[in-house]
Amino acid sequence: MSLDLLQFYRACNPSKPIDMSASEREKYYIDFSAVRSRNIIDELQANITLFSPNTATCQLFAGHIGCGKSTELLYLKSILEDAGFYVVYFEASQLLDLADVDIGEILLAIATYLSQHFPPAIAPEATGIWQSLLREIWKVFNREFQLGSMPHSVQIATETLQKENQHPSLSSELRTISTYAKHSPELRWKLRQYLEPRLNLILQAINTEVIEPAMIDLQQQGYKGLVTIVDNLDRLEAIEKPWGRLQTEYLFVDRAEQLCKLNCHMVYAIPLTLIFSTEFGRLVQRFGSDPKVLPAIPVRDRRGQIFPPGIDLLQQMVLARAFPDVARERRLERLPQVFDNAQPLERLCYISGGHPRNLLRLLHRWIEKERQLPLSRNVLEVAIRERCHQLLLSLSEPEKDLLRRVADRQRISPTENSQLLLHNLFVFEYQDEDGSWFDLNPILLEAPAFAR
Template sequence: MKLDLKRFYQACNPMKTLVVSKPEDRQYYIDFSKVRGSKIINELGRTISRLSPDEPTCQLFTGHIGCGKSTELLKLKLELEQQGFHVVYFESSQSLDTADVDVTDILLAIAREVGQSLEAVKINLKPGYFQNLFREVAEFLQTPLDIGVEAELSVGIGKITAKTKDSPNLRSQLRQYLEPRTNGILESINKEILKPAIEKLKQQGKQGLVVIIDNLDRIDNTLKGYGQIQPEYLFVERGEQLNQLSCHVVYTIPLVLLFSNTLGRLTNRFGVDPKVLPMVPVKLRDGTRSSEGMRLLQQMVMVRAFPGVSWEQSQHLITEVFDSSETLERLCLVSGGHLRNLLMILFRCLQQDDPPISRECLESVIKKRCNELTLAITPDEWEVLREVARVKTLRGHENYELLLRSMFVFEYRDEDGSWFDINPILAEAKDFQL
């Protein structure tokens, strides 16, 4: 079987999110739930579908950036749609400034995305509160927004957010105006948008409305008022408001919140424990190799080379893509089970040379990546990394946030719960061996 190099190159793009509702993407999807410790997406879906449609749920989902959360959420969207739900999925990073987010920004983004999605299925809502709000905001900002009385909800909110997104000054003014009105905005979203929408969707034979807000895990750890970092401010201090929407909601949240001393308050605010999507294990807690994790990662690479070909067949085609099966194993091991890391290393190899990828090419890419990562690591952090590698835990370290966000440390799950290990690429560094 001949390798289609152009298709393989495109399929290995580390920045591409698989949209499993598309047949061309679905063929590349690998289910890692067996080795990740639990069927998290299944749990999120059951929570939504098993309860009464009139009983809204709010769930939290997190994990390392690049570990496959968006792909899993798009799979959840497809499964819920197949069960008859109307699902609104959107990436918050498309409309929000991740360095500077407030609760009203999130609420307006939800209102706009829901409005746009409903308009696409011929459900047009004209909430009176928002019609008045648009007019008042235009007057307050003293900026012509050109929002007609008959404008769709999504158009009106879109014009306001577009006007303020690139102007911190205007955004600050708008926030000062909207902040005292947060509860009014929330009440209007519930009474004038979500509840009427659910009634109309039921008339169309739908089970209910689900909103999935992706990429909120990418918000920066900038300081907000009262010395709180932005994730704590939004999800702990203001979490009660985010938990009051009258439909099923799934928020992605920063992984750092699971290690902060506000975790108890976070779970109290939302009444649920955050679901974590861990790494795919390449090794077990005791250091032995995870044969199942390694097999699935190798399958993930080979299905991109030969889509539609089973693993039983494609493992005999490894030498079409790599100079040996050991080179593919080395790639999977050094990725640490971080899916985007794996694709990024593979993609860099493909940028240098055509398959079969040689061991020399792979080692060259690994060395460069190791150098990039180690440039930012201080002597104190090396000490912490050595300790993490030894004891497999991260609890009690003040700089856990940096270690997680910088991809220096990965989280895994097994029957005994969470355990941690350093990014395998860092284990290649001379400083780690000292």
């Protein structure tokens, strides 16, 4: 049976993590740990299941945006579930404006998703501490809406909470509040003013009225514990707060105490730039352990030589999307259905720098340009030149000089512009038995300004 172009195109969507259900995991998931020098997901799992199954832990997970963190976190979710834990995974960007976030909004988002994802029989209602908190929050919101323009849902929520014998769903109330706050800077500011002096009360409400009752019920159902995975906080923008503090450092250093006070296992995705911040030491002290960093997949070694094991696994990642129902050892035989020979696929994997989303984005563009199978090398080269040109346009001469210095030294210092280097995907981090090292995005090396 021939490969369907549209089906392959959809399977290579760079914005969609692969399905980690038991049946799909075996088809699509590629384990890159052997070439990344360590199995970081096993380390995160062991800290929960082996070293601290009955005591809450708080772990940090970092890496380039698009390097596969969401896929790995979903894999972590699946293996923790296999080990008997109840796991709630969510993307913080669904409820938060990542350009403007405060700690209270993160805590409300966690409470929202926990209460939403518990089994219906144990889903918490808006009672006790939550009832009084929500009633006051709605009053704050009501004062912000002009007379006659109050959304109907706000009116209903306020009226319901004012009736002592009616207890609405906690998750629906919190989701509505978070949605309004996300899309209205004015409401977000008012909510922040209300939440800040009540953070300890909010933590108490989450622990005593959401987490702890659920833990009792979950353990009665045979679960070993509760794990919450908060993804996408790595996408927080490193903007300055009004008082001059970077948002990323404010949330994960200054407010780390609140993030660590939840009475279940927590895993947070954090911005990679924090690893290279002068605040890194304080970050480690506040959380009590080093963040786990997911490196890119090496396509070259630190001496600049092609690294075949990394390229081979990246090829498997592409072929899995083309032939998910074919045994892994047989997929390579079907390569001629996708590419006119083996060289274009090898070239694609190399030029991606071992960055999965870069690879899939370039493959997507390649398919869009060629619009037929098998894909040819000539069209790939056009897509590569376009991407190289896009990257160069965003760089000034001083920034190019900085990139050349990083490439020569293979390291980044805290005083350098890590936001430019890492967040914009000009530089990738790799790991081998000798530790971490850095190299330029191989697409940049196509330009004469960076040619070696």
